[in-house]
Amino acid sequence: MSLDSKAPAYTLVFDPSTNGESYSVSDFQKSLEKGSDNEKISTMKAILATMLEGNPLPELLMHIIRFVMPSKDKRLKKLLYFYWEIVPKLDQEGKLRHEMILVCNAIQHDLQHPNEYIRGNTLRFLTKLRESELLEQMVPSVLQCLQYRHAYVRKYAILAVLSIYNVSEHLLPDAKDIINTFLVAETDPICKRNAFLALSQLDREKALEYLDANIANIDGVDPLLQIAFVEFIRSDATQTPLLKSQYVDLLLELLTSATADEVIFETALALTVLTSNASALITTATKLIDLAVKVSDNNVKLIVLDRIQDINTSNPGALEELTLDLLRILNSEDLDVRSKALDIAMDLVTSRNAEDVVQLLKKEIQTTVSNSANDKSLEYRELLIKTIRGIAIRFSEMSANVVSLLLDLVSELNSTAASGIISFVKEVMEKYPQLRQELLNHLLNSLVNIKSAKAYRGALWVIGEYALTDNEIQNCWKHIRSNVGEVPILQAERKKLNKTNDESNEGEEQKHKQAGPVILPDGTYATESAFDSVKDTSYKNQDEDDNETLPIRRFVLGGDFYTASILASTIIKLVLRFEKQGSNVSITNALKAEALLILVSIIRVGESSIVKKRIDEDSSERLMTAIGILLDEVNPHETPAEKELLELAFLDATKNSFKSHLAISKRDKKRIVSKTLKKNTEPIEKAVMFRQFINADSNVVQKDSIEEDLELATNGDSAALKRRTMTSSLKKIVPLTGFSDPVYAEACITNNQFDVVLDVLLVNQTKETLKNLHVQFATLGDLKIIDNPPKTNVIPHGFHRITITVKVSSADTGVIFGNIIYDGGHGEDARYVILNDVHIDIMDYIKPARTDDDTFRTMWNAFEWENKISVKSALPTLHTYLNELVKGTNMGILTPTEALGEEDSRFLSCNLYARSSFGEDALANLCIERNPTTNEVVGYVRIRSKGQGLALSLGDRVALIAKQNNNARVTRV
Known part of the structure; x- marks a missing residue:
């Protein structure tokens, strides 16, 4: 069913019956006959609600005419006009009902009522009336209202004239002249605005003449009329391209001189539709930026930023010089506004302004450091760091300065932001080999200040992969050795504990010895207050303070043995690379011996009771594997094939995997950019239009994007409506x-x-x-x-x-x-x-979505509701089950296709993400394998969401998928 945009929009009435009560026609009739005005008001509301639900109630028309229409209560009269809007006015044969004659007389009396608000309400009703037989009798009264003293009546009277002319032209054949005369003589701004809108719809030439007469004094025109001028110019320029250049100049003049915010916004929108000239777009965007900075409503800021983004998308590179001006919007306290501004600024950054943008963002980061206790400041700082990372990745000349800036801040950031910085360092080192040595030195100097174990693990990976020369390997080794502290760790910690106990015992003895009164040199007794008694803290010696600043030792003693396993892999990489380069054999043997001592001491301390948490089985196995590799390296009978396989696993495989990950992300970014460019570029074979060759009566009509948006909002998607067969x-x-x-x-x-x-x-x-x-x-x-x-x-x-x-x-x-x-x-x-x-069916409200890995991990850790579903399916391959899962849950796959493995692989793990129409996030992790004995797909699907309902609903869908695919089918009888 298609929608008619010209159909009247009926007034919506609130249903007062909260408990869902329903009344019969006889109940309504009795209430209208015998009830008071207040009872009639409640009855009329119930009648209107019932009629809007689809029941026309034609039996009530005469009762309302007899018992409601004579009332003088203003509230009842207002409800009565709501009733006249929706009551069926024609009989089954399509002719006007006889009862409507009485209604017509009442409406005429209201059009001549001494109260201006009743007149205005009646005229507003006439704009929604579409029966020419009723309107024909109202024309004289409407024309009289055009001369009424009160502007409230005149502003609706002129709209009533337009509505009557649109319904039937023969009722008001001279409507154009009436509106033009009214517009020239009128002084009220609202009435003039309504009259100009009516004139622009009926007589373009007269509207153009009025606009030309007011061009010289357009600055002094009321803002309401200015907006009407802008709407007329936008629609007329798309119909008559010959006047477009003059219209653009006029709009630019109005944009420069306008002071009302709504006029600035509407004029800027019109300019974006009419022109693609760079200077005009810069002026338009500048005014929009000023508007976004000035207004206090965050929703308005977001709307204005969307328009700026549309300008940049349709005209790439046109707003480049406004990048720094755009960042003035960062003064807003709202995080969504800041995020939107930073996203647009990222698209505008070029090599010419990249350094200035980074310096401005650096100042913003410094302001967030002072407010580090505020959660919004932490999120804002992460946004700034993410933006700086994106700029440095695009422009290599900025990378070294940006890395040093971010590494200086790494000690003040939380785990997520710090690990993001280390990930950025990894990406820069891989993309720009000429910066590796300098960045590695920066990283080694900043590692002591890293408090996040996740970030430190990433730094250890960087050290193991990009320390290539002998000097770099030895510098990294010195750092690792100094951050481990005194080894063996277990003996050193026990010695420290014994020393602390001895000092505490000495302190207790000293306290016992000093018990009793104290005699001063002058022979008096000393007094002691409870505030003067200070607890002895001498056991915190310098060695323990040093150990608290050593990251590796702090992580090990804190029970974080996953970081210790990453350390073991890093040590193996450094030893293998140093040995592969054929350097000094004595130094190589010293490295192996020291590595064995570190790893063995970590295992020993992990099995002791002085750590907060005992070492887990996986970490212990990885440490023992590293020890075995180092001992095997000492073995002189090691074959070249074994050594080559070991080097492939530790020196080549992980770096190649990281290279492929960067290549995939680069490919995805290029795909997004090419899709955007394809949307806004014009084909080569498109005809070139020369303005000088276009006649005044040319039929060339350009598209008005604003009108298209309005039509889409009112009529819906025509393609979608056609699909509803x-x-x-x-x-x-x-x-x-x-x-x-x-x-x-x-x-x-x-x-x-x-x-x-x-x-x-x-x-x-x-x-x-x-x-x-x-x-x-x-x-x-x-x-x-x-x-x-x-x-x-x-x-x-x-x-x-x-x-x-x-x-x-x-x-x-x-x-x-x-x-x-x-x-x-x-x-x-x-x-x-x-x-x-x-x-x-909740699948109608869940749509696949995309997000980056950092955001996915953040949401995964933050969401508290998890639904874990066991998978057991007879589908032929793992990828087939994944496709069925995506089809059944409407979730998008975040894991790249290259990381999913081959079709016949035995294992599969991937992440999925979706968003509902209500803004709810749904995360899923799929881990499945093929059972070699039963040849079934087994594993788990873990679903997380912020609320319990969405997690349970998606879990039901996953269970339904398994049920549908495991049903036995009879293929032959």
Whole structure:
């Protein structure tokens, strides 16, 4: 069903019946006859709500004319005009109902009422009236209202003239002259604005003449009229390209002189549609930036930033010189505004302004350091660091300075930000080999200040992969050796504990010796306060303070043996590379011996009781493997093949994997950029339009993007509407009762963005009239019934159709249930028919999405609800199960295709991500393998979300996938 944008938009009325009460026609009639004005007001509200739900109630028209229309209550009169909007005014033959003559007389009296607000309300009603027979009698009264003294009446009268002319031109053949005369003589700004809008729709030439007459004094025109001028210029310029250059100059002049924010915004939008000239776009973007800085509403800031982004997207490189001006918006306290501004600035950065942008962002980081206790400051600092990283990756000349800047801040950052900096260092070292030596020295100087174990593990990986020369390897080894501290660690720590105990015992003895009164040199007793007694802390000697600053020793004593296993891999890489280069054999042997001592001491201390947490089995196995490799290196009988395989595993494999990861991310970025360019570029074979060769009466019409957006918002996506065929609607029909029930019911379910519409068909299968039949619905989950249909009578074998709207507030499993109730015969109790449950498909609200790895890990750690589902499927391959999982859950795969392995692989692990229409995030991790004995796909799917409902709903979908694929199918009888 297509929508008509010209159809009247009826006024929405709030339904006061919170408990879903429904009334019959006789109840309404009695209340209108005998009720007071207050009772009539509540009755009219219930009538309006019932009619808006689809029941026209034609029996009430005469009762409302008799008992409501004579009332002088202003509230009742307002509700009465709401009623005239939606009441059926034509009979079954399409002719005007006789009762409407009485209504027409009442409307004429209101158009001549001494109260200006009643006149204005009546004129506003006429703009929604589409029956020419009714409007014909109103024309004289409407024309009189054009001369009324109060502007409230005149502003609606001019719109009523336009509406009457649009309905039927013969009712007001001289409407153009009337509007033009009214516009010239009018002084009120709102009335002039309405008159100009009406004139621009009916007579372009007259509107152009009025615009030309006011061009010289356009600065002094009221902002409402200025906006009307801008809208006329935008629409007229797309229809007549010959005047476009003059219109652009006029809009630029208006943009420069305008002071009202709404005029600036509308003028800037019009300019972005009409021109692609670089200087005009720079002026437009500058005004938009000033507007975003000036306004206080964060939503307005985001809207303005979206428009700036649209300008940059459609005209790449045009706003390059405004990069620093755009960063003035960072003064806002809202994190979303800052993030949007930084994203746009990243697209505008070039090699000419990259250094200035980095310096400005550096100052912003320094301001966040002073407010480090604030959570928003920490998030903002991470955004700034991410932006600086992106700039340094794009421009190699900035990399060295940026790395030194970020490494200086690494001690003040949390784990996520610090590990992000180390990841950035890894990427820079791989992309720019000429900077490796300098960056490695910076990294070694900053490692002592790293407090995050995750960041330190990344730094150890960098040391193991990019320390290539003998001097670099020895410098890295000195750092590792100094940060381990005194070895063996276990003996050193026990010695320290014994020393601490001895000092504490000496302190206790000293306290006992000094117990008692103290005699001063002058012979008096000394007094001692509780505040003067200071606890002895002499056991914190200098050695322990030094150990607290040694990262590796601190991690080991704290029970972080995963970092120790990474250290073991780094040591193996350094030893193998140093030995491969054929350097001094004595130094090589010394490195191996010292490495063995470090690794063995870590295992010993991990098995002791002085650490906070004993060493785990995986870390112990990796440390023992490293020790075995080092001992095997000492073995003179080691074959060259074994040595080559060892070097391949430790020196080549991990770096090649990192190179492929960078290549994949680079390819994805290029794909995104090319897609954006393809959207905004024009084909080579497109015809060139010369403005000088276009005639004044040319039919060349350009597209107006703003009008296209408005049409899409009002009429919807035409392509999507075409896809809604009858076949697709039939697939959504759900039976609510059985064929043997007295009332057969079925529902066609339509999912909109935030609601579900149930179009229910009721069939009376009995030979009796079912009286006071109504359907009651209730819900489970985050669903809410918006309206309940009223009672009705259904004739034998008759049909009745109702519509139920259900509001959906989250992507949670929802159930709609209910029953049909109707009166029994001759004193019998009411009869019930129980309806089948309707389950809402959450897949209509879940869409696949993309995010980076850092954001995924952050959300994975932050979300508290997890649903772990066991997988056991008879599908032929692991990739087949992954495809079924993606199809059944509407989740997007974040893991690159190259990392998923071959089709016949035995193991598969990947991450998935989706977002609901309500902004809910859903994360999933799939770990499956093929059982070699049963040849089945087994493993787990872990789903995490912020709320419990989404995790459970997706878990049900995963279980349904397994159930559908494991069903036995009969292929032959």
